[in-house]
Amino acid sequence: MGRYVIRRLLQAIPVLLGATFLIFAVVFALPGDPIGALAGDKRMDPAFAAVLREQYHLNDPLLLQYWHYISGVFQGDFGTTFSKVPVSELMAGKFQVTINLALTALVLEAVIGIGLGLWAALRQGKATDTAILAVTLLLISVPVLVTGFVLQLLLGVQLKKSTGIDFFPVAGAFDGWRSYLLPGFVLAGVSIAYLTRLTRTSLVETLRADYIRTAIAKGMPRRRVIGRHALRNALIPLITYLGADLGALMGGAIITETIFNLNGIGQQLYQSVYLREQPVVVGIVTILVLVYIVANLIVDLLYAVLDPRIRYE
Structure with missing residues (x-):
């Protein structure tokens, strides 16, 4: 290893x-x-x-x-x-904003995407499955710019007016982790849709495998078969997608940071390209490349945890 x-x-x-x-x-x-x-x-x-x-x-x-x-x-x-x-001083504070946003988006993507995909796979062909596929298609089709402004209006403005609770701040990073919930969902929206569909497809194919049918035929509880055997093997392509998506979320945060007025490296990258500040542009890209490399390395190591047949010599 x-x-x-x-x-x-x-x-x-x-x-x-x-x-x-x-x-x-x-x-x-x-x-x-x-x-x-x-x-x-x-x-x-x-x-x-x-x-x-x-x-x-x-x-x-x-x-x-x-x-x-x-x-x-x-x-x-x-x-x-x-x-x-x-x-390095210029990137320090802004990198923290972007990494907080990207990690929030990654957690929301994993929880919602895998959860909806699992639910759809276990109800394949039913109304629930069809509804989930329709919602994911909508998320893929609608641009991030539109999704951001619509959720700002509905959850940030209208919800506050009707309940009096400002649970989803619409701008800035002044309210701790709550400041990243709405922009995190907007940033991860398309990825949630793709991960949901990937989870559904991967789990459906795994449930059709011979060893799953054998386990069910031997009387093993269905919950145990799905949780211990089917889902564990179905997670391998999902972990690959999540690992590659972390860098994409950080690099693609320019629009989301602009909509929600988050002073992260996305806005800094845009300004630096406009001003032709080579050290800043290449410095940000260097950090993003390192994130990609580390994320992919962690994904490769997780393969051996999920599937004991995988060994690194």
């Missing part, structure tokens, strides 16, 4: 280098002058602009600029913005 973990971590290095270089090259190719953008509508003194370009290696070729950046990353230095703010 230890060798497998070390091997996977070593394999992650070229993935990290490739992803960060690709993003770095894209930002490098964007039109516009990042130094000139610091002055806004005014014209920056040419001598001062030249000093800044030299300081941030903007006159160097792409590969040399990337080398300066990545060598600093491996030393724990993500660089500084063009306004002299350390990138």
Whole structure:
């Protein structure tokens, strides 16, 4: 197991280098002058602009600029913005907001998605199954922007008017974990729909397996057959989906953070791309790539827990 973990971590290095270089090259190719953008509508003194370009290696070729950046990353230095703010300091508070949002969305996705999928699979072909499939299709079809504003109106505004209880804050992160419930559901809405359908399909196929029929024929309680045998084997593709989706939730939080006024890395990423701040953009991407790598490693290790036949030598 230890060798497998070390091997996977070593394999992650070229993935990290490739992803960060690709993003770095894209930002490098964007039109516009990042130094000139610091002055806004005014014209920056040419001598001062030249000093800044030299300081941030903007006159160097792409590969040399990337080398300066990545060598600093491996030393724990993500660089500084063009306004002299350390990138790590800039990302610290905003990363916490986004990780809270993504983890809330992941928990809601797992609980609701697997729960609805299990319910639909056990009632295959009945009205409940049909209704769940219809609701998931609706979630997939409606854009996140529409879902966010509709839930803000219904649960954040109308519910507060009718009950007097502000249980679902509609903006900001000032009410602890409650601030992330509504945006977390909006962010995870499409993933909940896909996970529900995946759970239903996986469990239905598992329930048709010969060993499940044999266990039922021997008189084993149906609840035990489903919980101990069928669901455990059906969880393997679900864990794979959840592990890959964590990074997608963090990277796709831009619209949700904007709707609910959450100051996370999604909004920061948009602003940094607009201003061509390479260290910030590549720093955020580096963190997201690391999240992907760690999540996939944890998923691979969970395979051996769910299925003892899987061994890592």
